[in-house]
Amino acid sequence: MQESIIIIGAGATGLMAARKLSAAGFAVTVLESNDRIGGRIHTIQPPGFLKPIEEGAEFMHGKLPLTMELLEEAGIRYQPVGGHMLRVKNGEWSTQEEFIEGWDELMDRMANLKTDLTLTDFLQQYFSDEKYALLRQSAQRFAEGFDVAEPSDVSVFGLRDEWSHEEGEQFRIVGGYSPLMEYLKKASIADGCIVHTSCTVKTIRWQFRRVEVITADGRAFTAQKAIITLPLGVLQATPAHSTAISFEPVISAQVQALQQIGFGAVVKVIIQFSERFWLKYKEDIGFILSEEAIRTWWTHAPDTDAILTGWLGGPKSARYTTADDNTVLQDALQSLANIFSMPVNEIQSLVTASHIARWQNNPGSLGAYSYNKLFTNEARALLHKPVQDTLYFAGEGLYDGNNGGTVEAALQSAVDVVKLIV
Numbered sequence: 001m002q003e004s005i006i007i008i009g010a011g012a013t014g015l016m017a018a019r020k021l022s023a024a025g026f027a028v029t030v031l032e033s034n035d036r037i038g039g040r041i042h043t044i045q046p047p048g049f050l051k052p053i054e055e056g057a058e059f060m061h062g063k064l065p066l067t068m069e070l071l072e073e074a075g076i077r078y079q080p081v082g083g084h085m086l087r088v089k090n091g092e093w094s095t096q097e098e099f100i101e102g103w104d105e106l107m108d109r110m111a112n113l114k115t116d117l118t119l120t121d122f123l124q125q126y127f128s129d130e131k132y133a134l135l136r137q138s139a140q141r142f143a144e145g146f147d148v149a150e151p152s153d154v155s156v157f158g159l160r161d162e163w164s165h166e167e168g169e170q171f172r173i174v175g176g177y178s179p180l181m182e183y184l185k186k187a188s189i190a191d192g193c194i195v196h197t198s199c200t201v202k203t204i205r206w207q208f209r210r211v212e213v214i215t216a217d218g219r220a221f222t223a224q225k226a227i228i229t230l231p232l233g234v235l236q237a238t239p240a241h242s243t244a245i246s247f248e249p250v251i252s253a254q255v256q257a258l259q260q261i262g263f264g265a266v267v268k269v270i271i272q273f274s275e276r277f278w279l280k281y282k283e284d285i286g287f288i289l290s291e292e293a294i295r296t297w298w299t300h301a302p303d304t305d306a307i308l309t310g311w312l313g314g315p316k317s318a319r320y321t322t323a324d325d326n327t328v329l330q331d332a333l334q335s336l337a338n339i340f341s342m343p344v345n346e347i348q349s350l351v352t353a354s355h356i357a358r359w360q361n362n363p364g365s366l367g368a369y370s371y372n373k374l375f376t377n378e379a380r381a382l383l384h385k386p387v388q389d390t391l392y393f394a395g396e397g398l399y400d401g402n403n404g405g406t407v408e409a410a411l412q413s414a415v416d417v418v419k420l421i422v
Contacts, residue, residue: 071180120152266359
């Protein structure tokens with residue numbers, strides 16, 4: 001008789017685990033709350049856009065072995081990201097290579113730190129002098145924007161490991177990431193896996209080697225094991241939250257451990273224009289780092305699409321959680337007007353389509369991706385251990401390594417949890 005497994009969540013982790021377990025002969029059922037698969041991977045083509053855009057994950061940060069292997073297996077092409085990374089401040093443009101004064105000193109201090117601290121405490125303890133004001137601001141903004149982290153609780157050890165890691169060349173998937181998710185789904189189904197969408201899990205009842213999963217509409221699914229691959233935002237939700245999941249009996253240690261992993265927010269603004277007006281100001285723009293309300297922007301280089309994507313991560317994005325889309329769009333356009341020293345109405349006149357994604361507002365994720373807090377490593381160590389050979393946790397937030405918060409992290413976490421079962 002086949003051993004049965006329920007996988008909760010059809011994002012990259014859930015689908016990768018389903019693919020491997022189905023191929024190994026397990027009876028796998030995947031339950032997904034959204035009406036689609038992919039989780040925080042979502043390639044879409046909203047009205048007015050001339051080609052698909054990425055609402056969620058967009059880049060492959062380096063030659064990541066698992067992601068590249070799957071893309072090649074699926075016959076999906078990818079290409080290097082083009083253009084240079086530039087900074088704009090008070091109308092002055094500079095290259096990213098002209099880095100912030102004191103950054104090497106900061107990294108050296110991080111490297112020699114013996115006891116972990118939050119970034120806020122670290123900067124206060126070692127870089128409180130007025131001469132470090134710009135350095136403090138830059139470090140905080142980098143933690144917020146790139147790591148979507150709250151400086152007052154993000155781990156310096158975690159930042160040190162990530163910031164000292166050479167990322168290498170970045171790539172973009174031709175046609176987007178979603179086709180890779182469809183490939184994993186089809187491969188799993190071909191091996192007997194069953195995938196249910198629009199199936200929101202509310203309760204997980206369990207005992208040794210038996211799981212009963214109850215959904216919001218009252219359906220019950222049973223198996224011998226369950227792998228929980230939901231985003232941390234959902235797993236961290238308070239019991240009163242509409243998306244919260246309860247365990248019966250309660251697994252207090254694991255629930256507490258989940259709270260020790262950071263999970264940040266992001267606002268992503270994707271705007272299509274009638275022309276690439278930015279070429280008049282700078283050629284070969286890849287990324288722009290600015291001081292504006294929407295700080296980070298990127299082009300689709302080397303493609304010639306007239307699209308700019310704005311990004312605001314971390315606690316600063318909270319002010320847009322309840323704002324309407326037009327408010328976000330107007331702030332984005334004003335940011336671009338300031339960056340390029342153009343009248344905002346001139347930029348507005350060039351807009352042909354726009355789309356705004358706020359993952360913290362999505363009930364299926366309640367956030368964007370994870371970051372390390374002070375006790376995250378200890379929490380992950382606990383969550384990597386199966387609960388009585390019955391409950392397993394996996395996902396990008398549980399990945400230990402240099403590619404945290406990425407699709408690669410999600411895929412690798414699936415591989416790791418499957419090794420515990422097969």
